[in-house]
Amino acid sequence: MITYDEAIKRVLETVKVLPPVEETIENALGRVLAAPVCARWTMPPADNSAMDGFAMKGRGLKAGSELQVVGFVPAGRPLTQEVSDGEAVRIMTGAPIPAGCDTVVPMEEAEVDGDRIQLCRTPRPGQHIRPKGEEFEEGETLLSPGTPLYAGEIALLATAGVATVQVYPRPRVALLATGDELVELGAPPGPGQIINSNTYLLTARLREEGCHVLPLGIARDDQHDLGDKIAAGLRLDVLITTGGVSIGDRDLVQDVLGQNGFSPIFWRVKIKPGKPVLFGTAGDTAVFGLPGNPAASASTFELFVRPALRRMAGFIDTLPPRLKVTLSTAVDGGEKRQRFLWGTLREDQGSYYFDPSSRQSSGQNRSLQGAQALLPVPADSPGIAAGTSVEVLLLRQPPGQSL
Numbered sequence: 001m002i003t004y005d006e007a008i009k010r011v012l013e014t015v016k017v018l019p020p021v022e023e024t025i026e027n028a029l030g031r032v033l034a035a036p037v038c039a040r041w042t043m044p045p046a047d048n049s050a051m052d053g054f055a056m057k058g059r060g061l062k063a064g065s066e067l068q069v070v071g072f073v074p075a076g077r078p079l080t081q082e083v084s085d086g087e088a089v090r091i092m093t094g095a096p097i098p099a100g101c102d103t104v105v106p107m108e109e110a111e112v113d114g115d116r117i118q119l120c121r122t123p124r125p126g127q128h129i130r131p132k133g134e135e136f137e138e139g140e141t142l143l144s145p146g147t148p149l150y151a152g153e154i155a156l157l158a159t160a161g162v163a164t165v166q167v168y169p170r171p172r173v174a175l176l177a178t179g180d181e182l183v184e185l186g187a188p189p190g191p192g193q194i195i196n197s198n199t200y201l202l203t204a205r206l207r208e209e210g211c212h213v214l215p216l217g218i219a220r221d222d223q224h225d226l227g228d229k230i231a232a233g234l235r236l237d238v239l240i241t242t243g244g245v246s247i248g249d250r251d252l253v254q255d256v257l258g259q260n261g262f263s264p265i266f267w268r269v270k271i272k273p274g275k276p277v278l279f280g281t282a283g284d285t286a287v288f289g290l291p292g293n294p295a296a297s298a299s300t301f302e303l304f305v306r307p308a309l310r311r312m313a314g315f316i317d318t319l320p321p322r323l324k325v326t327l328s329t330a331v332d333g334g335e336k337r338q339r340f341l342w343g344t345l346r347e348d349q350g351s352y353y354f355d356p357s358s359r360q361s362s363g364q365n366r367s368l369q370g371a372q373a374l375l376p377v378p379a380d381s382p383g384i385a386a387g388t389s390v391e392v393l394l395l396r397q398p399p400g401q402s403l
C-alpha cells in the first residue's frame, strides 16, 4: 500500500490545468487568471483634488492670504479657463485640477466671504492633490497569471477598463453515490436503508470550491446501473463516486470503471480513514472512487480531491493550508496507517489550540461536526503528548479574535 505523500504526488502529477476561457469580470470571482492583464488607460487620468475645497497656486501663500474665487469645478466637469495668481476655484473631491493650480485648501481651512476667501493656515504647495498615474499607467501590468480574482482584483480590473479576462474554468464534476442500501432524502428510510448523505457532503464541498456539480444520484450495486451512470459521469472533467471501492462482494465500482476505459493510478492508501480510496483516469477525466463511510469520504475529498480541483482551476497553492498549533489533549499512537484526526481550533491569548473531536469513527457524519482542521498522526507513531506543537491541515479559516 502506498503512503499519503506518494499518493498525493501521483494525483498532482496526473491532473492538468484546464484550458483557459474568457469570462466577464463579474463571473470571474474566485477564478485564477490565466494571462497577464494590462491597464487600458492611466489612472487617475489627470491630477485631481483629494478634498472638497479650493484649488489655487500654492507658492507664496500663507495664513491670512486672500484670494478671489473665479469658478467652480465639480467632479466630472473639467474647467477650461486658466486660474491666475491670487485667484482660486471652488473644487470637489475627484475633480480635475485646473491649469494654473497646484494646491488644494480644504473648505474647513478657508473663511468664505462672498466670492473671496481668506486662508486659515499656511498651505503646503502641492497638498491634497492626487497626481495623474498615481494608481497605474496605461499599459502597466496590473495582475499576473496565477492570481486568484477576489473583490479587490475585480474592482481594479473595472477601474482599468478591463471587462473580460482569461481565467481557468470551474471544474465540472459528476457525483455518483453507490449502494443498494441508499435512499434519497425525503421519505423515511425502510428496513436496512440509510440516507445518501455523502452526496450532500460532497456537493457542499464542491460548491465551496466553485465547481459545477452534476449529481448523478444513486447507482445500485448492479453492473448495468453503475455502467450507465459512470459513462455519463465520464463526460465531465472529474467523476467522484462514493462507496463500493473496498473488497466486499458488491464492491463493483473499480470493475465497472475498468469496462469504461478507466486506468487506475492507485487503489488503497496507508491512511485512516480512507484506506480503500481509488484514483485514476479515463481519457481526460480524473476519477476518484471515495470510500462510502461518510468521514472517509470527507477526509479523502480534503486530502486528494480538493488539491486536484485546485490544480485544475489553476491555483498555485493546491495542498490544504497548514497551521502550527498546540495539541490540547494527548492522542494515542500504535496505528499502522497514517491517521487524520478531526478537530476544532481554539484561540487563547494569541495562540491556537487543536482539540481533537471526541468522535473519529469513519462511519459517522458526526465525526465531521464542527471540524475545522485535520491532525496528521504518522503511521507507527508512539502517540502525541498534550502540549506538543503540531501542524494541522486547515479545512476552514481559524476563528478570529474580535477587536
Ligand SMILES: Nc1nc2c(c(=O)[nH]1)N[C@H]1C(S)=C(S)[C@@H](COP(=O)(O)OP(=O)(O)OC[C@H]3O[C@@H](n4cnc5c(N)ncnc54)[C@H](O)[C@@H]3O)O[C@H]1N2
Pocket (backbone or CB within 6 Å): 177, 178, 179, 181, 182, 194, 195, 196, 197, 198, 199, 242, 243, 244, 245, 246, 247, 248, 251, 273, 274, 275, 276, 290, 291, 292, 293, 294, 296, 362, 363
Ligand atoms: N474486509 C474488509 N472490509 C472493509 C475494509 C477492508 O479493508 N476489509 N475496509 C473498510 C474501510 S477502511 C472502509 S473506508 C470501507 C469502505 O468501503 P466501500 O467504499 O466499499 O463502501 P461501502 O461498503 O459501499 O459503504 C461503507 C459504509 O458507508 C455507508 N455509505 C455508503 N455510501 C453512502 C452514502 N452515499 N451516504 C451515506 N453513507 C454511505 C454504507 O452504508 C456503509 O455503512 O470498507 C470497510 N470494509
Ligand code: MOO
Pocket (backbone or CB within 6 Å): 271, 272, 273, 274, 275, 276, 291, 293, 296, 362, 363
Ligand atoms: O479507512 Mo476506513 O476509512 O477506516 O473506514
